[in-house]
Amino acid sequence: MPNDSPAASYSVDEINRVKRRHDRGFYDQATVHALLDSAALCHVSYVIDGQPYCTPTLYWREGTRLYWHGSSASRMLRNLSTGEPACLTVTHLDSLVLARCGFNHSADYRSVMAFGKARLVSDQEEKERALVMMVDRLFPGRTGQLRPTAKQEIKASAVISMEIERASAKVRAKGVADDEEDYELPIYAERLPVYTVLGAPEPCPRLLAGVERPANLAGYREGRKLDDALREAYDMAYLEPAE
């Protein structure tokens, strides 16, 4: 969101403190939000009758609030509608790291864990706005180019929101990091980068003649990193009024 305060930070307590490798932990909103805005897929954890569930879903952020989507039939939504504790996690895998001993094998990654109470969005206006932003957050201005959403589609959709009460980011970005004495060993070590990228867009085979790819999708081009495209789209969707 444009109105983040650069100095703002999430408070830290026993729930969100990064304990293992605490040097990798960040709590400032700038770091946490940048990671959230660079992804589309998250995993949400919630509890039913003592059993934890970990569900992948699409999500997005507005200020310090997260939104995600599901059918009203899903077990997650039935459970979370009354305001249940949840944890939404986003992870970017950036590399596999091959060190000179097994213990120092690792991975570079950027992740965020966000904690709060998940609630079903029941306010009609907030829900309709959320259903627009679910699409326009990815593809700014797209909703205005689409067949309008039908009333029964709005009814069949469910949107969950969660005000972030606590959050932490954890980042490892150092590649090979061996024990000092191990660098003298004749053992091969490397950082193996991992990228999530866009392929060539595949237009629907049933497009009507003359229908071209709209200019607002130009940021989604073959070979581009997904996180860069998502971050750019997010900034466009929230900084510039979408058509």
Added chain:
Amino acid sequence: MPNDSPAASYSVDEINRVKRRHDRGFYDQATVHALLDSAALCHVSYVIDGQPYCTPTLYWREGTRLYWHGSSASRMLRNLSTGEPACLTVTHLDSLVLARCGFNHSADYRSVMAFGKARLVSDQEEKERALVMMVDRLFPGRTGQLRPTAKQEIKASAVISMEIERASAKVRAKGVADDEEDYELPIYAERLPVYTVLGAPEPCPRLLAGVERPANLAGYREGRKLDDALREAYDMAYLEPAE
């Protein structure tokens, strides 16, 4: 694992039945295991004092058992060591889908949710074998090329195992799927593929002169899909005795 029975299937009940879009659900071990073996990163959900946590970590499979790793200092391991209910989820994002209405915007994906009781591996032999396979599952034969693991490194490591009691796979792989009447609208729609690929290996800048990249890493080459490389490595690690 080589000894999967092709006909074997995980049993289905209220916990793992795919309720939303049940046509996308699979329970056979062949489908579930193939998806698990094609990834390195999972998200594990567990509960402490009613608060769910969703933690990203590296994992692998042996038969119907999953393993993952963490320091004995981590909050996850302290909690799970006595056998706590957990859910381990793996998701491959394959595309973003732009349809002719907001409601049909979607994504192609392949995911697995596995449920069971997570336990700290306390048997010393099982733990040492797991620490080998944590590396060799990714890079078959690599442990034999490394500086041996020190006793204090084994002690400082913790390995978690979870026998899979229930599991389900969920797959969407159909790209644009609009309502029949919407195909007559002059609206652009596409499937936007997403690939997770390997970059060019980055050798450690402190390699000793003459140390070459070993042949057993040849499958990890620039531009290859990560899931293909991981699946191939997995099959090599478990089908062929690693050196």
